[in-house]
Amino acid sequence: MGDMILRLTGLEKRYPNGVFAVRGLDYSLEEGGIYAFLGPNGAGKSTTIGMICGLCIPTAGKMEFRGEDISKCPSFYRSSIGVVSQHGNMELDLSVFQNLKIHAMLYNLPKQYYLKKIDELLQVSGLEDKRDEKIRALSGGMRRKVQIIRALLHDPYLLILDEPTVGLDPASRQAIWDILIALRRTGKTILFSTHYMEEAHIYADSISIIHQGRIIKKGTSETLIKDLGIWCRIEFIGEEKRIDFFSSHEEALSANDTSVDELIIRKTTLEDVFIDLTGKELLT
Amino acid sequence: MRLSGQLQAFCAVYLRGLIILKMRAIKNLISFLLSPALYALAFGWGIGKDLTVEGMPYLTFMIPGLIALSGMTQSFSIATEVNISRFLTHFFEEYLLSPALGLTIVLGNILYGMTKGLCSFMAVLLIGLVFGAVPNGTIAIILPVLLNSFMFAALGLWIALSVKTHRDMTSFQSFVITPMSFIAGTFFSLESLPGIFKVLTELIPLTHSSITIRAAFLGEQVATYHYVVLIAYALFFLLMAVRRLRKAVS
Ligand SMILES: Nc1ncnc2c1ncn2[C@@H]1O[C@H](COP(=O)(O)OP(=O)(O)OP(=O)(O)O)[C@@H](O)[C@H]1O
Ligand SMILES: [Mg+2]
Numbered sequence: 148m149g150d151m152i153l154r155l156t157g158l159e160k161r162y163p164n165g166v167f168a169v170r171g172l173d174y175s176l177e178e179g180g181i182y183a184f185l186g187p188n189g190a191g192k193s194t195t196i197g198m199i200c201g202l203c204i205p206t207a208g209k210m211e212f213r214g215e216d217i218s219k220c221p222s223f224y225r226s227s228i229g230v231v232s233q234h235g236n237m238e239l240d241l242s243v244f245q246n247l248k249i250h251a252m253l254y255n256l257p258k259q260y261y262l263k264k265i266d267e268l269l270q271v272s273g274l275e276d277k278r279d280e281k282i283r284a285l286s287g288g289m290r291r292k293v294q295i296i297r298a299l300l301h302d303p304y305l306l307i308l309d310e311p312t313v314g315l316d317p318a319s320r321q322a323i324w325d326i327l328i329a330l331r332r333t334g335k336t337i338l339f340s341t342h343y344m345e346e347a348h349i350y351a352d353s354i355s356i357i358h359q360g361r362i363i364k365k366g367t368s369e370t371l372i373k374d375l376g377i378w379c380r381i382e383f384i385g386e387e388k389r390i391d392f393f394s395s396h397e398e399a400l401s402a403n404d405t406s407v408d409e410l411i412i413r414k415t416t417l418e419d420v421f422i423d424l425t426g427k428e429l430l431t
Numbered sequence: 432m433r434l435s436g437q438l439q440a441f442c443a444v445y446l447r448g449l450i451i452l453k454m455r456a457i458k459n460l461i462s463f464l465l466s467p468a469l470y471a472l473a474f475g476w477g478i479g480k481d482l483t484v485e486g487m488p489y490l491t492f493m494i495p496g497l498i499a500l501s502g503m504t505q506s507f508s509i510a511t512e513v514n515i516s517r518f519l520t521h522f523f524e525e526y527l528l529s530p531a532l533g534l535t536i537v538l539g540n541i542l543y544g545m546t547k548g549l550c551s552f553m554a555v556l557l558i559g560l561v562f563g564a565v566p567n568g569t570i571a572i573i574l575p576v577l578l579n580s581f582m583f584a585a586l587g588l589w590i591a592l593s594v595k596t597h598r599d600m601t602s603f604q605s606f607v608i609t610p611m612s613f614i615a616g617t618f619f620s621l622e623s624l625p626g627i628f629k630v631l632t633e634l635i636p637l638t639h640s641s642i643t644i645r646a647a648f649l650g651e652q653v654a655t656y657h658y659v660v661l662i663a664y665a666l667f668f669l670l671m672a673v674r675r676l677r678k679a680v681s
Contacts, residue, residue, distance in 0.1 A: 240454060252439050254530060255440060
């Protein structure tokens with residue numbers, strides 16, 4: 148990974164109703180990486196992303212883009228990021244093309260450029276026949292793709308996605324990730340939030356586990372699992388169901404419980420890390 | 432972004448408005464015609480048939496008032512659309528995320544509001560003609576009509592960007608906009624009001640719209656000060672809308 152692209156220092160958000168959604172966040176992104184915010188509902192993922200995008204005003208803290216305070220160059224910063232927000236913020240009665248065209252004009256892109264780019268991106272994502280369809284007539288997966296295309300139209304350095312695959316079927320999720328992976332190869336930096344473990348595990352170079360407004364752990368999928376110090380997880384299924392964790396091969400072998408009917412043994416996963424840290428289970 | 436960039440962003444905002452306006456052409460046409468036609472029918476024909484106000488038939492007095500009133504309602508109505516795109520579709524985020532200046536986004540929306548105001552002006556003129564109220568002035572009437580629309584589109588934006596829920600918007604409409612429509616020289620002559628009320632009506636922006644629009648409609652002269660008040664209100668609302676724009680987030 149390359150140069151520092153975005154740095155957050157002591158970022159805080161206390162909503163007017165008193166909810167302390169983000170409590171002092173220090174975070175930085177390097178160019179070319181894929182970063183994940185992993186956390187349960189209400190952890191503060193959207194609030195953090197909102198602050199990074201300027202859709203939510205921090206109550207404390209600092210944000211720098213390439214070493215420059217973003218409040219000093221708001222217009223440059225806004226054209227350097229692409230945002231895919233959790234709610235599909237598109238004009239439902241306008242067509243795909245109209246939505247994209249308005250975006251291109253808002254970002255002052257030259258007409259020859261954006262007409263070509265729109266066709267190209269629609270093609271890549273298999274939406275060329277939906278060009279003149281109203282957003283209202285598209286499925287959730289298609290809408291999300293249009294949102295991503297729109298966020299990429301002005302060729303931002305940093306793409307920010309808030310739960311890009313939530314509510315989509317496996318095939319649509321895969322299609323979205325295919326687009327994002329291809330994008331990463333062009334050197335773009337990607338920040339996404341999710342509560343799908345395996346997405347963070349497979350795609351992210353760096354995972355931050357967010358809980359109650361704090362990053363409680365950060366690392367690669369491998370280091371997070373290693374740091375947990377657990378070698379495997381055994382589910383004992385008999386009269387009752389019991390789950391135990393073991394830090395070594397030997398320890399696991401010694402746990403012979405003859406009263407059970409079935410044993411399910413598996414290596415530690417990111418999910419175990421998550422449960423260990425937050426005490427919460429995430430459904431994947 | 433340079434000026435040319437702001438201009439393109441401004442066109443983007445206006446383009447969105449135009450597409451929506453065109454898409455709902457029939458519904459819009461009905462809304463431009465319906466309520467002025469009902470007012471003209473009920474008050475102009477029904478009640479005010481043999482009435483004269485300030486030496487003219489009541490209908491002739493009322494039509495310019497209706498132009499001001501309808502212009503206000505239609506231009507202000509962009510507030511509802513802004514609310515829908517803030518709280519329902521979240522499309523407004525698209526503007527907030529964009530590198531365009533707040534002023535650019537506000538002006539694009541105001542021009543859309545003014546376009547609606549202008550359409551309603553033509554609709555009311557037409558209704559006036561049908562009911563026999565022929566304008567006596569010149570094309571100069573366009574000036575107060577546009578000022579009126581600008582002012583209320585800007586007010587609509589300011590309010591829409593300030594409220595926290597759509598319900599607050601409805602309250603503003605029933606407590607401010609609706610009362611204003613009746614006591615601003617739209618339906619009756621302010622000459623007949625007792626002194627203190629007359630002073631109060633001077634504070635209402637719509638009063639100055641109906642006075643200037645009526646004078647232009649009848650081809651009469653009017654004190655410049657009414658225009659000064661209109662411009663002052665318009666600029667004030669514009670300023671407030673721009674100040675609110677990027678703050679209209681959580
Ligand atoms: N506009 C708001 N006003 C007040 N409180 C809010 C607002 N938005 C979010 N919150 C609160 O802030 C906390 C963090 O919410 P946030 O939406 O950031 O969580 P999240 O991690 O994105 O959750 P999810 O997975 O459900 O999207 C929650 O307790 C939520 O209730
Ligand atoms: Mg969220």
